[in-house]
Amino acid sequence: MNHPDRPDHPVTSFADLALPAEVLRTLTEQGVSEPFPIQSATLPSALAGSDVLGRGRTGSGKTLAFGLALLVRTAGRRAEPKQPLALIMVPTRELAQQVTTALTPYAEALGLRMAAVVGGLSIGRQIAALRDGAEVVVATPGRLHDLIERKACRLGRVRITVLDEADQMCDMGFLPQVTEALDQVHPDGQRMLFSATLDRDVDELVHRYLHDPVVHSVDPSAGAVTTMAHHVLIVHGPDRYAVTTEIASRDGRVLLFLDTRASVDLLTKHLRAHGVHAAALHSGKSQPERSKTLDGFRAGRITALVATNVAARGLHVDDLDLVVNVDPPTDPKDYLHRAGRTARAGASGSVVTLVLSGQRRAMSELTAEAGIEPTVTKVRSGEAELSRITGAKAPSGSPLDAGAPRPKNTNAPFRGMGTSKGASGSTGGAGGGGGAGGKGGKSRKSREAQQLAEARKAARVRRGG
Secondary structure (H helix, E strand, C coil): CCCCCCCCCCCCCHHHHCCCHHHHHHHHHCCCCCCCHHHHHHHHHHHCCCCEEEECCCCCCHHHHHHHHHHHHHCCCCCECCECCEEEECCCHHHHHHHHHHHHHHHHHCCCCEEEECCCCCHHHHHHHHHHCCCEEEECHHHHHHHHHCCCCCCCCCCEEEECCHHHHHHCCCHHHHHHHHHHCCCCCEEEEEECCCCHHHHHHHHHHCCCCEEEECCCCHHHCCCEEEEEEECCHHHHHHHHHHHHCCCCCEEEECCCHHHHHHHHHHHHHCCCCEEEECCCCCHHHHHHHHHHHHHCCCCEEEECHHHHCCCCCCCCCEEEECCCCCCHHHHHHHHCCCCCCCCCEEEEEEECHHHHHHHHHHHHHCCCCCEEEECCCCCHHHHHHHCCCCCCCCCCCCCCCCCCCCCCCCCCCCCCCCCCCCCCCCCHHHCCCCCCHHHHHHHHHHHHHHHHHHHHHHHCC
């Protein structure tokens, strides 16, 4: 709840917050002139040392909302080896690196040392950074757990703890590691928790670890963002590959989601063979590969990022205006996390989901649960309606990788769910792999619809709904 004796009223300027001169100067140097709503709402409470519960989706400016307060309140103290003074926990390596990059200029201005503690990178270097002393640690729960187990990190002196994207950490199975860390930080310290939703696990964290928090709900869920358009495109089975290829060939960047690593790799190979500057992002890639891919996508050298759900977890890319669910999500929360990659910080964007006619009912149920009312359109490759909605256009057809043969069949299945046993993305003719153009078309669509419904049912069971 909010309290009259605490500074809960929003501010309109960073100058109103009595921030150190070094921070105000750095804000100007970084081109940050006015606080975003979440910063305006939460910074007065956070700077005063109150526990904060912030509800809002990613892309709203939360990093500076908790980061500036954490850094300013930590400034002037020095960490002993292996004993940080402030901790930020996030669900993914990418988000940890984004947070570290965003806060480093302000930390340096205040003379604070930061360390990113994530999987996929050298644990030896991270141990060394903690041994040398780091006031602020940004960590994924799994790697932090490993370092605690190795006695390379002790949390008893941590006075400020932030959980960012708390619902995503719980969804990804990190709740035991999160509670382990919270049980070890200083019991009288400040805690700030930010989450898009307050489901059962997050609610437990709030009641167990936050003391009389100031609550702010300052940013709508993806389903309520007025600058985000939602489309469900009904596609003919054998035409799905061509539709996806034309969307990926659009001018500008696009993020395409599929269910499995294998299908991500197969589609990426296909797109590159047809002249699309595509790259894959999934958990099977090393962290340096993932970082290089994201840097290329942000810079525009990569125009089509093909990803599993790992990219939906807190990933921030400026000015991304199109997200495509090539494989429909099976859970409303997955839909909203994927959708949240576009229309960020007041920008506009579109979310497109490709479904077969047999999947339409299951998709309607999912979007209803997510609070979404999408526009439903039947499309085919090469049609003006597809181009109007997505900017799709014909690919150049010039392979980007020397020596890589172009796949013979552009319409064979490339998704994991619903593909008939033994089918591959490079076999057969137009109806190959049991596609809808052959004898097995109707049964394959029925199987895909059934599997989508079963996957959604399993997801509801996991959520306890």
